[in-house]
Amino acid sequence: MKKKDKDFSDKIFYWILKILGYGTMVLLAALVVVLLKVSFPIFEKFGLKFFILNDWNPVTRVFGALPFIYGTVVTSLLAIVIAVPVSIGIALFVTEIANSKIKKILSFLVEMLAAIPSVVYGLWGLFVLVPWLRNSVEPFLGKYLGFIPLFYGAPYGVGVLAAGIILAIMIVPTVSSICREIFYSVPNLFREGALALGATHWEMMKLAVVKSSVSGIFGASILGLGRALGETMAVTMVIGNRPQISPSLFSPAQTLASLIANEYNEASNSSHLAALTAMGLVLLMVSLAVNTFAKIIQKRFQMRTGVGK
């Protein structure tokens, strides 16, 4: 090839990459513009009250986002609370304890969990998890811990608890595989340093592995949280779809995503459609806010500890 041709192909390649790069930004901007445009009538009518109104009635055309924001945040937080310790445990087992054969099999199986379609999780949730919660777990918790508002009320099965558990199972593969990579990246020097000081294996894992990885674990949890916030299908199937704010984990609720999935097809009028689109906008904003917040916190941890991704 002549030099000139080479310069020319370089240039083309440069422009392709540039377009792809800026394309992502344009895409995000376009998405926001469309969401804003379609949902505008709602904000015109309700203003910021839209976010704090605890009522949703397409017939009387009263639309408030609060119960859905509440449902989304609570189920996702519950999922994180369950999934993060489990994921740390799996990652520690794989990196510090298991022999190389079990290591491979377990890593493969956990990652397979991520490949199961969401709707299959929903089916499993509806036909296995929900009856189990309704007949065994919730009555038991209600009997012994019922004085705590978290475990108060009738055991429906479907509800916040079921959604939280399903979400936790769905984000374990993401969180645990990131944790695993972070633990692998902890230099052996720290492990040996801890052992040489007379740490037991358990103390060594805590001191040298987990504590050195705090910022990374935090990042992994936030990625999991991001996934949980937007997860739609499985949650829609087990959450009970009732827009209400109740402190009890047993009570049905509804998330932003499950609301959109449930009602978008049969939106009865233009303001109903606008309200649903506004929900989409809220979901997008919440996700962006969570991720930005995570990045800031992660930076601070990194500066403090000098380790992590």
Added chain:
Amino acid sequence: MTNLVEVNNLKAWIGEQQILKGISLSVQHNDVLAIIGPSGCGKSTFIRCLNRLHEEIIGARVEGEVKILNENIYGSTVDPVRVRRQIGMVFQKPNPFPSLSIYDNVAIGLKLAGIRRKSALDEVVERSLKQAALWDEVKDKLRMPGTSLSGGQQQRLCIARALAVNPPILLMDEPTSALDPISKAKIETLLQDLKRYVTIIMVTHNMQQASRVSSKTAFFLLGELIEFGPTEQIFTQPKAKLTEDYITGRFG
């Protein structure tokens, strides 16, 4: 005089490969033993056998006897965790725990041993940092992370961490090889002080360092102990031809 450390016919493997082929030597209180030899001769493995750290490597195996204060640390009822608690170790690269402050890095050995009393910890942290010649540089920033220090300071922090539990023996695996010349000189000066409190067993690549710092020297080659004796004798009148060749720089 009783031996502080007595090693009898120590053999070590990683997988099928034999790293140490029957080492026997003894160390007395307040000795500074330098272990020299070319890369891959088993120096590091040898000191890692003295606190049972070698066995933490997958496929590692040890045979023979290591007596510390007349107790065989490879006896069937001996808990390696207890052995390691009594012996300090400093590694080639400084490894203060990144999540811990300077203070906590020094106190961690005591905390692992179950000591929580603030006044006891304060006292030990100050003493250890003074022994490691780091106190004046860090006394105003004990709450800063250990990793905020320079490389040489981090290594002295690791020395303080090892000294905090008052071990009779301090193992050092090429403690200055990752440091700049000035930090290296500081640590060597420090070692002269430290021999008053603790018996030091040190691996080194650096012949001058061995001759300056140590009272005894052991020369290892391919997993065997070629010569062992007072440092002065090893460096001026080595008995073995191989030792002479190595210290005069004819190989290695």
